Amino acid sequence: xxxxxxxxxxxxxxxxxxxxxxxxxxxxxxxxxxxxxxxxxxxxxxxxxxxxxxxxxxxxxxxxxxxxxxxxxxxxxxxxxxxxxxxxxxxxxxxxxxxxxxxxxxxxxxxxxxxxxxxxxxxxxxxxxxxxxxxxxxxxxxxxxxxxxxxxxxxxxxxxxxxxxxxxxxxxxxxxxxxxxxxxxxxxxxxxxxxxxxxxxxxxxxxxxxxxxxxxxxxxxxxxxxxxxxxxxxxxxxxxxxxxxxxxxxxxxxxxxxxxxxxxxxxxxxxxxxxxxxxxxxxx
Amino acid sequence: xxxxxxxxxxxxxxxxxxxxxxxxxxxxxxxxxxxxxxxxxxxxxxxxxxxxxxxxxxxxxxxxxxxxxxxxxxxxxxxxxxxxxxxxxxxxxxxxxxxxxxxxxxxxxxxxxxxxxxxxxxxxxxxxxxxxxxxxxxxxxxxxxxxxxxxxxxxxxxxxxxxxxxxxxxxxxxxxxxxxxxxxxxxxxxxxxxxxxxxxxxxxxxxxxxxxxxxxxxxxxxxxxxxxxxxxxxxxxxxxxxxxxxxxxxxxxxxxxxxxxxxxxxxxxxxxxxxxxxxxxxxxxxxxxxxxxxxxxxxxxxxxxxxxxxxxxxxxxxxxxxxxxxxxxxxxxxxxxxxxxxxxxxxxxxxxxxxxxxxxxxxxxxxxxxxxxxxxxxxxxxxxxxxxxxxxxxxxxxxxxxxxxxxxxxxxxxxxxxxxxxxxxxxxxx
Numbered sequence: 278x279x280x281x282x283x284x285x286x287x288x289x290x291x292x293x294x295x296x297x298x299x300x301x302x303x304x305x306x307x308x309x310x311x312x313x314x315x316x317x318x319x320x321x322x323x324x325x326x327x328x329x330x331x332x333x334x335x336x337x338x339x340x341x342x343x344x345x346x347x348x349x350x351x352x353x354x355x356x357x358x359x360x361x362x363x364x365x366x367x368x369x370x371x372x373x374x375x376x377x378x379x380x381x382x383x384x385x386x387x388x389x390x391x392x393x394x395x396x397x398x399x400x401x402x403x404x405x406x407x408x409x410x411x412x413x414x415x416x417x418x419x420x421x422x423x424x425x426x427x428x429x430x431x432x433x434x435x436x437x438x439x440x441x442x443x444x445x446x447x448x449x450x451x452x453x454x455x456x457x458x459x460x461x462x463x464x465x466x467x468x469x470x471x472x473x474x475x476x477x478x479x480x481x482x483x484x485x486x487x488x489x490x491x492x493x494x495x496x497x498x499x500x501x502x503x504x505x506x507x508x509x510x511x512x513x514x515x516x517x518x519x520x521x522x523x524x525x526x527x528x529x530x531x532x533x534x535x536x537x538x539x540x541x542x543x544x545x546x547x548x549x550x551x552x553x554x555x556x557x558x559x560x561x
Numbered sequence: 562x563x564x565x566x567x568x569x570x571x572x573x574x575x576x577x578x579x580x581x582x583x584x585x586x587x588x589x590x591x592x593x594x595x596x597x598x599x600x601x602x603x604x605x606x607x608x609x610x611x612x613x614x615x616x617x618x619x620x621x622x623x624x625x626x627x628x629x630x631x632x633x634x635x636x637x638x639x640x641x642x643x644x645x646x647x648x649x650x651x652x653x654x655x656x657x658x659x660x661x662x663x664x665x666x667x668x669x670x671x672x673x674x675x676x677x678x679x680x681x682x683x684x685x686x687x688x689x690x691x692x693x694x695x696x697x698x699x700x701x702x703x704x705x706x707x708x709x710x711x712x713x714x715x716x717x718x719x720x721x722x723x724x725x726x727x728x729x730x731x732x733x734x735x736x737x738x739x740x741x742x743x744x745x746x747x748x749x750x751x752x753x754x755x756x757x758x759x760x761x762x763x764x765x766x767x768x769x770x771x772x773x774x775x776x777x778x779x780x781x782x783x784x785x786x787x788x789x790x791x792x793x794x795x796x797x798x799x800x801x802x803x804x805x806x807x808x809x810x811x812x813x814x815x816x817x818x819x820x821x822x823x824x825x826x827x828x829x830x831x832x833x834x835x836x837x838x839x840x841x842x843x844x845x846x847x848x849x850x851x852x853x854x855x856x857x858x859x860x861x862x863x864x865x866x867x868x869x870x871x872x873x874x875x876x877x878x879x880x881x882x883x884x885x886x887x888x889x890x891x892x893x894x895x896x897x898x899x900x901x902x903x904x905x906x907x908x909x910x911x912x913x914x915x916x917x918x919x920x921x922x923x924x925x926x927x928x929x930x931x932x933x934x935x936x937x938x939x940x941x942x943x944x945x946x947x948x949x950x951x952x953x954x955x956x957x958x959x960x961x962x963x964x965x966x967x968x969x970x971x972x973x974x975x976x977x978x979x980x981x982x983x984x985x986x987x988x989x990x991x
Contacts, residue, residue, distance in 0.1 A: 290752060295657060295669040318700040322686055322693075329688045400683040401701055402660040402675075558662040559576065 298555040304547050308404050315403055319411035323386075324418050338419035339426055342374040349374075353491045362493045364522050365434050371427055372521055373490040373514045376452045379420045380510055381481045383453060386412040387460030388477050391468050395561045405554045406547075409464045413457050420449075431521070441520045441527075448516035454539050455509040461546030465553040468561045489514050494531065506534030509542075564672070566753055566784040567635040567658065571667035573808075574628040574653050627653040629808040630667070635786065635801075637672070640779040642799035642816060643788045644823055646952055649805040651788045652757060655679060658786065659755050673752025673784070676703060680757070682742030687731035691722055691741055694730055698745045712748045719770075720744035735961045740767055747774045753784045758791075758955065758963065772798065790856055790954045792820055839943035842878075842934040843870045845911065849930065849951040851921075857951065859924055859958045859972040865916040869934065871906040878903045880914050881933035884923070885948070891931075892923070892970055898937075922972045924964055925955040 309316075328334045346367055353359040354366030361369035390412035391398065391405070398405065431438070467473035488510040497505050505511050506528075512535025515528040528535075628650040635641050643651050656662045658669060659677030684701040685694050695716055699709040709716075717723055720740040722733070730738055756775075775798055779785055789795050795802060795816060802819040804812040812819045837844040846868040851861040865882055880903065883894035895916050897903055906912055929948035935941065958964040958972050 290673040293660075293671040293675060295660060295664065295671070297666055297668075298663045312703075314706050315700045315703075318697050322689065322697055325693070326686060326688050397684050397701060399661065400680045402677065403701065403703065555663050558656065 300552060301548075302551045302555075304551060305404055305406070309406055312404050312407055316407045316411050316414075319407060320414045323411065323415035327415070335419075335422055338422040342371065342378050342423050343426070345374055346371045349491045359492050360496065362495060362518070364436070364518075368427075368430050368434050368436060368522065369493075369518070370491055371430060372518055373488075375420060375423055375427060376448065376513050376517050377485065377488065377490050377510065378423065379416050379449070380452045380456045380513070381485070382416040382419065383413040383456035384460050384463075385477050385481060386415060387456060388463035388467055388473060390460075391464045391557065392471070392474070392561065398561055399558050405557060406461075406550065409460050409550075410457065413453055413460060417453075427521075436522055438521050439523045441523055444516070445520045448513050448520060451509065451516070451536065451539060452513045454543055455513065455535075458509075458539055458542030458546045461543070461550045465546075465550045465557075468553065468557050484508070484510065487511075493518075494528075503530040503534050506531035507538055509535040509539045511535060564637045565634050565670075566637040566639070566673060567633075567669065567671050567786070569634070569658075569667070569669040570632050572628055572631040572654070572657060572664045572669055573626060573666045574650075574657060574662070575665040576625050576627050626808050628657070628664070631805075631808070631810050632667075633803060633810060633813055635784060637784055638779075638782040639801060640775075640785040640787065640799045642795035642802040642819075643786060643805065644790075644792070644795060644802060644820065645805035646954070648807075650808040651805055652679070653808075654805070655755050655757050655786065655788060671753055674703075675753045675755065676749045676751030677755040678702075678746045678757065679755075681739055681746065685730060685738070685742060688729055690729055691717075691726040691733070694741070695745055698742065699749070702746060702749050703751075704749050708750070716741075716744040716748050719748070719774075736767070739961070743767075743771060747771065747778070751783070753786075754778065755786045757788045790956065792824070792856070796820060837945055837947055839934055839945055841872055841875065841936055841939075841941055841943060842945075843872065844868070844932060844934075844945055845870055847930065847932075847949040849949075856954045857921065858956045859953055859964070860920045860922070860974070863918045863921040865918070865930060867914045867932070869912050869914065871908055871910060871912070873908050875906045875936045875939070877937040878906050878912065879935035879937055881935065882916055883931045883933075885929050885931055886970065887927050887929055887950070892928075920974070921953070922974070923953045924958060924968050924970055924972045925953045926970065927952050 328337060331337065333340065349370045350367045354361065354370070359366075387409040390408045394408050397403075398408075463473050463477065487508050494502060494505060494511060494515050512528055512532040516532060519527050627648075631650070631654060643654065645651050653662075655677065656679070657664050658671065659675060659679065661677075661679075682698070684698055686697065689697065695713065696706065696709055700706070717726055720737070720743070722737050722741050725733065725737065730741070733741070772794065775785070775787070779798060785798075787795065787799060799816050801814060802812075802816040803810060804819050804823050812822055837847075844867060846866070848866040849857060849863065850866065851857045851863050853861050857863055867880060867882070869878075869880070871878065880897040881894060882896075883891050885891045897914060897916075903912065903914070927950060929950050931948045932945040934943050934945065936943075955963050958968075959975075964972075
């Protein structure tokens with residue numbers, strides 16, 4: 278070829294090379310960035326469609342955490358006399374239920390996302406990472422709605438957050454990254470092993486009890502508390518309470534353990550996903 | 562100017578049988594893992610024996626080369642057709658070129674932005690409105706939001722859905738749905754466009770419109786790869802055509818030549834092989850031909866033609882022709898004697914029998930013809946050892962989407978109507 282390839286407008290054409298699967302591929306952040314609009318539209322679709330043809334609509338975003346709060350307050354707070362670090366128990370648990378719901382929703386949605394979008398995966402090319410990421414982001418709207426309710430409750434109980442509230446976005450990000458880290462592994466596994474679908478409910482339930490939603494992490498003996506951070510959601514929930522309610526101590530070592538776990542989960546998940554992705558269309 | 566737009570070198574794609582359709586349950590993997598040590602034990606035992614050859618062939622049986630060593634190059638601005646029977650590897654090739662799946666070996670190079678259109682309306686969501694779906698579908702096909710906004714009016718008028726653009730597409734008629742989906746697809750503006758049998762949708766008027774659009778795209782120095790069973794479409798649009806058979810390139814050249822050769826091979830005749838011979842008769846030739854062209858579609862007028870020679874004198878010959886699925890399930894059969902009496906044959910004489918079926922009710926898929934030849938007077942009832950394969954190609958049988966094997970074997974000459982009852986409407990809608 279003597280002349281370089283140019284398109285009609287005289288711009289140089291990009292060259293695409295198609296090769297057999299390789300065992301290590303880069304994450305492809307640049308391509309992901311190019312497809313950011315698709316990410317936006319898929320997230321928007323999920324949000325738009327979620328409450329179509331429901332009588333209560335977006336109220337569902339509040340109903341679930343509110344009922345869980347009522348049940349927890351009654352059984353754990355009132356009857357079980359679980360301590361709540363000096364905070365009114367309903368606020369104490371609702372503040373934890375918000376990031377929990379965000380996480381649980383994001384985890385189950387992202388794990389099922391590839392299988393749920395298999396018609397796309399077998400017919401169109403786009404970076405597959407867009408699918409689980411958009412599934413995770415879709416839960417943010419529900420979170421925002423329920424968050425308004427939390428602010429109302431804090432007002433009612435006369436709780437004013439301190440300067441720590443500026444760290445809140447960091448904890449939201451941590452919750453999302455935890456869900457994505459686990460969701461990447463599970464969604465890729467789900468393509469090949471549909472057992473994953475049945476594991477998720479169980480996993481979420483189990484995880485809820487391992488997370489300080491209904492109880493404070495202060496009931497864990499101090500020497501074990503950092504280890505408790507191996508559950509990244511423990512770091513998230515304690516972080517939320519610290520940032521919003523201000524009364525418990527800053528999560529400290531527990532938080533850093535959580536962050537480290539999330540980084541490992543996420544990076545591993547990304548590479549595993551990219552490696553498996555090359556065969557998704559063949560086996561889904 | 563002959564810059565290369567697409568170059569494939571030795572592309573092959575191997576599927577493990579069943580892999581395409583089914584996923585594994587973890588249980589199976591665990592069972593396999595549990596059995597594996599015993600298997601390797603058995604293997605090492607048989608290595609001393611002589612069972613290795615068998616094992617090897619067992620492995621080969623479980624894999625399928627959907628594409629084998631495919632190499633070709635397409636120049637910029639060329640419109641190339643791809644033809645072949647079902648299972649020839651056309652779709653696999655397009656899937657590799659549009660990066661949905663990866664080749665097992667070989668590589669391909671594409672210069673320019675690739676747009677692929679393997680299905681009309683991928684990602685359409687029934688709950689969203691026409692307007693919303695245009696943006697969603699456009700983004701899925703790789704268009705930018707600004708680009709979609711620019712072409713929005715053009716898409717809407719192409720699809721003729723102006724009035725319903727803010728109605729959820731689940732309320733659309735199938736025609737409107739297809740028009741909108743196709744409208745979005747033809748307005749993406751890639752340098753290389755890869756299209757699978759999507760022109761077969763919609764009514765005749767709309768199909769013509771799509772053709773014109775495709776030709777227009779082709780003239781704009783875009784490169785197009787087009788898979789179709791519609792030979793006349795390929796003849797009109799494509800300058801060169803690639804013919805695939807069982808995963809291999811069998812022909813690549815000027816469209817007219819390639820199609821003529823392909824059509825000849827589809828209306829193929831049986832070589833006078835041993836397997837088409839019985840004690841008294843020899844089947845010289847079998848043909849399954851459609852009046853509407855070389856490929857057979859559902860509800861075509863079809864003729865099954867047989868040329869048979871007798872090895873000895875037969876006073877009252879009779880021919881039985883059955884249509885069955887490849888796994889031997891008999892669907893229907895015709896016996897010559899029920900229609901007319903066959904003349905007596907002397908040894909060496911050739912008899913031509915033609916079974917005409919006005920409207921073949923078989924849905925797309927592979928079929929076989931089995932033949933029994935009878936000497937009524939001599940009480941000889943002889944089964945021809947081999948069956949003759951033929952195929953009904955995929956098409957939009959009922960005028961809408963393409964019908965595939967999930968619809969069974971028999972096409973019904975049906976009409977469907979839907980109506981809301983006035984009284985019930987008032988009750989169910991608040």
